Amino acid sequence: MKNFVLIPLLFAVVTASFQAVAEAQIATLRKGTPLDQQQADPDQLQPYSDRDVKQPRAYPMQPPVIPHKIENYQVDLNVNKCLSCHARSRTEESQAPMVSVTHFMDRDGNFLADVSPRRYFCNQCHVPQIERKPLLENQFKDVKAVLNEAD
Ligand code: HEC
Ligand code: HEC
Known part of the structure; x- marks a missing residue:
């Protein structure tokens, strides 16, 4: 019995708040697109940068x-495509930089003969880039700049 009252009430509250958001022009992921319309794809998937220049x-x-x-x-x-170029034994052929020596260490600091399992999934840490203008200015300061300021 209670639901007869509660559900329409809830609906009214939700609708009213959506309207309020639209009117107040608050930034939402829908960017003001009415709820009954499909937003145009704002961002085409960008191709990864392929400049081949180390950053x-x-x-x-x-x-x-x-x-x-x-x-x-x-x-x-079964396969690690990255290691087919970046593994120690592959770099002569591929001319890719070898994975860092830290990648051969287990968690106790022992050096293994091959890449440690904890470094197997390269994209946990290494990411490709796309050529875009940043949405926000980056205020990160290189440690060198920090040291110069301290002088
Ligand atoms: C076909 C060979 C090849 C494959 C496969 C490959 N790489 Fe590379 N990678 C290179 C070469 C060559 C470079 C040197 C820069 C360049 O030419 O792009 C490089 C550069 C890099 C660098 C930059 C190193 C630095 O010191 O700046 C990273 C990180 C990297 N690759 C990670 C990966 C990861 C992760 C994968 C798998 C998802 C991968 N690579 C697959 C050939 C390869
Ligand atoms: C847990 C994070 C992590 C994973 C997983 C990882 N890396 Fe790295 N990688 C790093 C860090 C941090 C560095 C830079 C510091 C260092 O040398 O350890 C690095 C450095 C490198 C470099 C530069 C080496 C050099 O001497 O300039 C290459 C190439 C690289 N990684 C490739 C790979 C590949 C290929 C894989 C997958 C098989 C991989 N990494 C997995 C964190 C990771």
Whole structure:
């Protein structure tokens, strides 16, 4: 019995708040598109940057960003496409930089003969880039700039 009252009431409240949001022009993911309409795709998927130029690192232990495309590079139990170029034994042929020596260490700091399982899924840490203007200005300061300021 109570539901007869509650549900229409809830509906009225929700509708009213959507209207309020639309009127107040609050930034939402729908960007003011009416609820009964489909928003035009705001962002086409951008292709990954493929400049093949290594990017500077923002701090010493930063995982370098990937300067090439990685679409369809399979990394799973059976295959690691990244290692087909970046593994120690593959770099002569591929001319790719070898994975860092830290990638051979287990969690106790012992060096293994091959890449440690905890470094197997490369994209946990390394990411490709797209060429876009940042939405917000980045205020990150390189440690070198911080040191210069301190002088
Ligand atoms: C076909 C060979 C090839 C494959 C496959 C490949 N890479 Fe690369 N990678 C390179 C080469 C060559 C470079 C050197 C820069 C360039 O030419 O793009 C590079 C550069 C990089 C760098 C930059 C290193 C630095 O010091 O700045 C990272 C990180 C990287 N690759 C990660 C990956 C990951 C992660 C994958 C798998 C998703 C992968 N790569 C697959 C060849 C490859
Ligand atoms: C847990 C995070 C993590 C994972 C997983 C990981 N890396 Fe890295 N990688 C790093 C960090 C951090 C650095 C930079 C510091 C260092 O050398 O350890 C790095 C450095 C590198 C470099 C630059 C080496 C150099 O000497 O300039 C390459 C190439 C690279 N990684 C490739 C890979 C590939 C290929 C994989 C997958 C097989 C992988 N990484 C997995 C964190 C990771």
